[in-house]
Amino acid sequence: MEDKQITLVMGVIGADVHAVGIKILDYAFSNAGFKVINLGVMVSQDEYIAAAIESNAKAILVSSLYGHGELDCRGLRDKCNEAGLKDIKLYVGGNLVVGKKDFATVEKTFKEMGFDRVYPPGSNPEDSIRDIKSDFGIL
Numbered sequence: 001m002e003d004k005q006i007t008l009v010m011g012v013i014g015a016d017v018h019a020v021g022i023k024i025l026d027y028a029f030s031n032a033g034f035k036v037i038n039l040g041v042m043v044s045q046d047e048y049i050a051a052a053i054e055s056n057a058k059a060i061l062v063s064s065l066y067g068h069g070e071l072d073c074r075g076l077r078d079k080c081n082e083a084g085l086k087d088i089k090l091y092v093g094g095n096l097v098v099g100k101k102d103f104a105t106v107e108k109t110f111k112e113m114g115f116d117r118v119y120p121p122g123s124n125p126e127d128s129i130r131d132i133k134s135d136f137g138i139l
Helices: 020-031 045-055 069-073 076-082 103-112 125-135
Strands: 007-012 035-038 059-064 089-094 117-119
Touching: 007 020, 007 045, 020 035, 020 059, 020 125, 035 045, 045 059, 045 076, 059 069, 059 076, 059 125, 069 089, 069 103, 076 089, 089 125, 103 117, 117 125
Parallel strands: 007 035, 007 059, 059 089, 089 117
Antiparallel strands: none
16 A cells, blocks of 8 residues: 555654553554554654654654643744755644633644644544545545
8 A cells, every 4th residue: 555655753742641642543543554653752852853854754743632732842843844854744633732722723823833734632543544645645
């Protein structure tokens, strides 16, 4: 299958130690035919970028559950661009902000930060799998 050639780097950003969700995502994306590089929990922006360069990944998937994703993700697009990853797709999902905010506002914030797709808490992995396949013309 052509989509086996798509490598995804994923992990839980910042000081977040929520491990169950990233294992579920790893399983779902692997079963969908992607090559998954799962960095686990407490991943820094530099670790995502280094892994993406090393594996020639097409996308970075950032998960955050502890609510500090907005702070942890700020500047990631710029760092990717500086590292020569201008074309890499950035996806982010989970409980990305502290408190209750309208998801449309959260999505706008992350898109302005350079993320290609933003997913709310409790999203079905099938939605992001479908989006990634669409973004890379695999459908």
